Amino acid sequence: MLRARRWSTRLFNLQRQGRMGTTAPIDGEEAAVVGSAAAMDPAVDWAVPQYREPVGLSRFGDRVLLHTILYHLGHPDAGAYPPDIHVFPTQISIAAQIPHAVGLAWGLRLRGEPGAVLCYFGDGATSEGDFYEAANLAGVVRAPVILLCVNNSWAISTPVRLQTAAGSIADKAAAAGIPGVRVDGNDVVAVREATAAARRRALAGEGPTLIEAVTYRMGPHTTADDPTRYVPPEELAAWAERDPIARLGTRLEQAGLWDDDRQRAAEEDADRRFDAAFDAAQATPLRDDVFIDTAYASPTPQLERQRRLLHDERSRGAG
Amino acid sequence: MATMTMLEAVRHTLHEEMARDERVMVLGQDVGTLGGVFRATEGLRDRFGAERVVDTPLSEGAIVGASLGLAWAGMVPVAEIQFLGFTHQAFHQVAGQLARIRARSGGRHGCQATLRAPFGGGVRAPELHSDSLEAQFAQCAGLKIAAPASAADAKGLLTAAIRDPDPVLVLEPLRGYRAIKDDVPEGEHIVPFGRAREVRGGDDCVIIAWSAMVQTCLRAALEVEEESGASIGVLDLRTLVPLDVEAIVAAAERTGRVVVAQEAPPTAGFASEVVATVQEEAFYALEAPIARVSGFDTPYPPAMLEERWVPDVSRVAAAVRRTLEARA
Numbered sequence: 001m002l003r004a005r006r007w008s009t010r011l012f013n014l015q016r017q018g019r020m021g022t023t024a025p026i027d028g029e030e031a032a033v034v035g036s037a038a039a040m041d042p043a044v045d046w047a048v049p050q051y052r053e054p055v056g057l058s059r060f061g062d063r064v065l066l067h068t069i070l071y072h073l074g075h076p077d078a079g080a081y082p083p084d085i086h087v088f089p090t091q092i093s094i095a096a097q098i099p100h101a102v103g104l105a106w107g108l109r110l111r112g113e114p115g116a117v118l119c120y121f122g123d124g125a126t127s128e129g130d131f132y133e134a135a136n137l138a139g140v141v142r143a144p145v146i147l148l149c150v151n152n153s154w155a156i157s158t159p160v161r162l163q164t165a166a167g168s169i170a171d172k173a174a175a176a177g178i179p180g181v182r183v184d185g186n187d188v189v190a191v192r193e194a195t196a197a198a199r200r201r202a203l204a205g206e207g208p209t210l211i212e213a214v215t216y217r218m219g220p221h222t223t224a225d226d227p228t229r230y231v232p233p234e235e236l237a238a239w240a241e242r243d244p245i246a247r248l249g250t251r252l253e254q255a256g257l258w259d260d261d262r263q264r265a266a267e268e269d270a271d272r273r274f275d276a277a278f279d280a281a282q283a284t285p286l287r288d289d290v291f292i293d294t295a296y297a298s299p300t301p302q303l304e305r306q307r308r309l310l311h312d313e314r315s316r317g318a319g
Numbered sequence: 320m321a322t323m324t325m326l327e328a329v330r331h332t333l334h335e336e337m338a339r340d341e342r343v344m345v346l347g348q349d350v351g352t353l354g355g356v357f358r359a360t361e362g363l364r365d366r367f368g369a370e371r372v373v374d375t376p377l378s379e380g381a382i383v384g385a386s387l388g389l390a391w392a393g394m395v396p397v398a399e400i401q402f403l404g405f406t407h408q409a410f411h412q413v414a415g416q417l418a419r420i421r422a423r424s425g426g427r428h429g430c431q432a433t434l435r436a437p438f439g440g441g442v443r444a445p446e447l448h449s450d451s452l453e454a455q456f457a458q459c460a461g462l463k464i465a466a467p468a469s470a471a472d473a474k475g476l477l478t479a480a481i482r483d484p485d486p487v488l489v490l491e492p493l494r495g496y497r498a499i500k501d502d503v504p505e506g507e508h509i510v511p512f513g514r515a516r517e518v519r520g521g522d523d524c525v526i527i528a529w530s531a532m533v534q535t536c537l538r539a540a541l542e543v544e545e546e547s548g549a550s551i552g553v554l555d556l557r558t559l560v561p562l563d564v565e566a567i568v569a570a571a572e573r574t575g576r577v578v579v580a581q582e583a584p585p586t587a588g589f590a591s592e593v594v595a596t597v598q599e600e601a602f603y604a605l606e607a608p609i610a611r612v613s614g615f616d617t618p619y620p621p622a623m624l625e626e627r628w629v630p631d632v633s634r635v636a637a638a639v640r641r642t643l644e645a646r647a
């Protein structure tokens with residue numbers, strides 16, 4: 001959790017320095033993301049994120065950070081995860097990844113593979129057709145998928161009470177005939193337990209679970225957003241009291257498992273990992289014509305023609 | 320006259336139209352309290368209330384589909400889709416419903432609804448924020464498409480769209496929101512659909528474009544004119560549907576040399592429609608093959624590659640030079 005926040009802050013600062021594109025800070029939502037990922041087995045399971053979660057998915061491999069940095073640099077290799085990293089590329093279209101996760105889980109079962117799929121999305125995403133349609137399909141085909149809604153109370157400036165008249169997001173599971181669970185999204189242990197239970201069900205062939213992790217977006221929606229225009233300061237302050245990282249820290253300190261030295265060491269470790277990943281990202285070559293080579297398995301004749309025009313143009317530009 | 324950015328012109332027009340006609344309402348994601356992610360709807364909620372300026376749930380399909388119902392109930396909805404790339408989520412409602420409802424109802428009921436959406440590249444935005452999808456919508460017969468290139472036209476075309484009895488998609492260029500700034504007429508200002516704008520006259524070659532590409536083409540025209548002395552015109556289509564065939568043909572006949580420039584991928588892009596129109600209507604006046612400038616037949620690329628992808632002044636200028644040199 002500490003790493004996720006630190007990395008998110010580093011990305012944010014780089015954006016502010018103009019060295020990176022738009023980023024979506026994870027602040028406040030670390031327990032929901034890291035806790036749920038902790039319940040998964042990265043060797044067999046998959047994570048299908050939206051865009052805010054990837055800094056919290058190092059459970060699925062150190063490489064996830066590198067790809068997250070590439071993403072925010074606008075590098076075309078951001079989504080090119082190696083086969084042993086079971087993470088889908090960052091998804092910008094809200095809720096579009098939910099049907100993918102359902103299909104992936106369904107397919108794993110059809111192929112006799114052991115894994116389950118953890119799919120992340122926000123409260124806003126649960127207003128899209130893709131959410132309802134995918135949850136419904138998942139119920140029918142009993143896909144081994146965990147639909148994890150990170151309810152951070154906001155979709156940009158839209159509060160969750162304007163998003164739905166339902167009593168809770170978890171209630172929406174009823175329409176799909178699947179279990180809906182509401183969990184304190186700032187309690188990392190509770191999130192991990194709820195996810196572990198859903199995973200056991202999935203692997204036992206009992207089908208999908210919708211988990212609503214109730215939390216709060218403590219930062220701006222993205223680096224392009226100004227939340228002071230709409231977030232009530234007293235609400236933000238009340239949630240800051242329940243900061244998931246501070247909360248776990250207090251619990252660990254009381255158990256004698258955490259202190260300032262360990263905190264500092266963890267932060268330094270997080271920074272070292274970030275620096276290394278940032279260097280690796282900056283050293284990642286930008287392949288020539290990569291957009292032409294990655295649109296199809298092999299470029300169409302039209303694209304080969306367009307490649308020649310691009311090369312002519314460049315040689316003229318250089319000449 | 321007041322000098323405004325395109326964004327200011329859009330906002331000003333929404334204020335004017337909502338003040339003029341109480342049936343006009345604005346709906347979309349974050350359009351109320353926040354005033355839209357670009358602030359195009361800023362101040363509307365405070366002035367006209369939350370019943371007429373509605374922060375909707377995050378569902379493009381519902382926003383567009385409900386706009387049809389609202390229109391039938393006698394409201395005049397102006398829906399904002401946060402980025403054109405998220406009209407995919409509403410495409411079944413646009414193509415399968417809004418565009419066809421007049422025909423389905425035997426001509427009796429239209430759908431006076433406006434959809435506004437920013438689009439186009441050049442601002443290093445995340446995926447799906449930059450795609451030029453206009454050709455997909457041009458195939459939705461029954462839907463009109465406006466694509467202003469100036470602040471004045473942003474006002475004139477949006478006003479015309481809101482008052483049009485048919486559904487209209489208004490495409491607003493992302494990179495022009497703040498960068499394009501010009502004099503906007505005060506008071507009522509309507510730019511009728513289907514009338515192209517001659518941005519500059521020219522007798523040796525004409526470049527045809529719409530939206531943000533008009534600026535790019537204007538610069539290319541000046542560059543080639545300066546270096547070669549040839550006189551290069553620029554024609555801004557303003558609306559793709561309806562299309563000003565007369566203006567296109569007149570420019571082609573006057574110059575004999577035509578370049579069509581778009582930001583979209585070439586295959587079946589709207590430029591192809593313009594090229595076909597010139598070929599059908601002005602073939603015997605042509606002195607050179609018609610040139611088409613486009614992006615590539617690939618998804619719009621991530622930020623680091625966008626400068627290689629988006630047609631720029633030099634790509635358009637090169638096409639103009641080729642066209643000037645060619646002999647039919």
Ligand SMILES: Cc1ncc(C[n+]2csc(CCOP(=O)(O)OP(=O)(O)O)c2C)c(N)n1
Pocket residue numbers: 052092093094095121122123124125126152154155156217221348377401405408
């Ligand atoms: C289909 C679609 N519509 C609109 C947007 C623009 N947009 C980006 S983030 C966002 C809000 C998302 O809210 P939520 O699902 O709650 O996730 P959060 O950002 O709070 O994590 C919107 C409307 C989008 N990316 N995709």
